[in-house]
Amino acid sequence: MTNDEPLRIGVLGAARINDMTLFPAARDIGARVVAVAARDRDRAEVYARENGIERVVDDYAALVADPEVEAVYNPLPNGLHTPWNLAAIAAGKHVLGEKPFASNAAEAEQVHLAAQEHPELVVFDGLHYRYHPVFRRLQQIVQSGEIGDVQHIRAVMSVPVPDISDIRWSYPLAGGSLMDLGVYCIDVIHTLAADLGGAPQLATAKTGHLDGTHPEVDAWSELTYELPGGVAATAEMSLIGPQHFVITVVGSKGTVHQPNLSYVHTDDRIMVFTRDSTRVEELGRTSSFIYQMRAFADSVRNGAPYVTTTASALTDMRAIDAAYDLAGLSPRPSAPID
Numbered sequence: 001m002t003n004d005e006p007l008r009i010g011v012l013g014a015a016r017i018n019d020m021t022l023f024p025a026a027r028d029i030g031a032r033v034v035a036v037a038a039r040d041r042d043r044a045e046v047y048a049r050e051n052g053i054e055r056v057v058d059d060y061a062a063l064v065a066d067p068e069v070e071a072v073y074n075p076l077p078n079g080l081h082t083p084w085n086l087a088a089i090a091a092g093k094h095v096l097g098e099k100p101f102a103s104n105a106a107e108a109e110q111v112h113l114a115a116q117e118h119p120e121l122v123v124f125d126g127l128h129y130r131y132h133p134v135f136r137r138l139q140q141i142v143q144s145g146e147i148g149d150v151q152h153i154r155a156v157m158s159v160p161v162p163d164i165s166d167i168r169w170s171y172p173l174a175g176g177s178l179m180d181l182g183v184y185c186i187d188v189i190h191t192l193a194a195d196l197g198g199a200p201q202l203a204t205a206k207t208g209h210l211d212g213t214h215p216e217v218d219a220w221s222e223l224t225y226e227l228p229g230g231v232a233a234t235a236e237m238s239l240i241g242p243q244h245f246v247i248t249v250v251g252s253k254g255t256v257h258q259p260n261l262s263y264v265h266t267d268d269r270i271m272v273f274t275r276d277s278t279r280v281e282e283l284g285r286t287s288s289f290i291y292q293m294r295a296f297a298d299s300v301r302n303g304a305p306y307v308t309t310t311a312s313a314l315t316d317m318r319a320i321d322a323a324y325d326l327a328g329l330s331p332r333p334s335a336p337i338d
Contacts, residue, residue, distance in 0.1 A: 010068075075098045103335065155247050193231075
């Protein structure tokens with residue numbers, strides 16, 4: 001196999017999200033989506049024809065075992081991430097797994113240990129925002145001292161999910177605002193805390209649920225953290241609010257603001273406000289999913305290092321479990337493979 005050979009990807013499920021997360025990114029790097037498996041084979045056949053997937057296999061087990069598939073993309077419901085990521089690793093496949101990395105920290109540790117046993121494999125946590133120049137530029141501005149000493153970090157993610165049948169409301173499938181959105185906000189805070197020289201400490205955790213339904217599933221969550229040097233941080237997540245994805249870092253001399261953490265392809269601005277000036281930097285609307293796929297392929301083909309490792313995913317999942325515990329809710333349950 002040569003380094004310029006097209007990456008051969010197999011996709012688990014016929015999810016709508018693939019239209020944004022997989023297909024444009026695969027085209028960008030010249031990858032082949034060689035196979036798809038779905039619970040309904042007839043649906044998979046239609047899906048494959050519509051999206052240029054080369055063929056359909058009978059089920060998820062057949063896909064991870066397929067000798068032509070070298071990398072598995074896993075956008076299944078949250079509760080199915082760990083079982084099929086583990087199956088893919090056991091079959092010798094590289095893995096690009098959608099967030100959240102697992103249903104709970106115990107599962108994340110399983111995958112982390114499995115990945116450590118197979119260092120030849122790339123096991124990649126799909127926090128795509130980490131690979132876009134917009135977030136990297138935000139880190140540079142914070143680290144440069146331009147906004148002074150950091151005082152407060154705020155990460156907010158909100159989406160409207162009005163349909164109560166949506167899988168994000170399913171406790172058995174590891175639903176909830178912390179799982180669907182909080183993993184981003186928590187990862188932002190952990191990443192910026194590391195830039196400041198330490199780890200965040202969870203101070204408070206509050207959650208709420210929809211009246212009369214889904215009592216175990218957090219419709220919204222608010223967390224506060226204490227960071228090195230007396231820095232405060234806030235993470236706010238909601239499945240019942242308007243679409244809103246922002247990072248704001250306030251310092252002693254100014255503020256840096258990223259107005260769209262998740263969908264940088266629609267808003268690529270970094271806004272910097274200091275005592276003396278205001279400026280807007282625009283860093284390009286190439287999708288963060290494309291940057292992520294480029295990084296994934298570079299790791300698979302060339303052994304390039306990557307930041308969304310199983311170790312960082314385990315840290316995030318431990319933080320999510322801790323937030324549920326402090327808020328008086330149970331961590332999400334594990335789902336058996338079938």
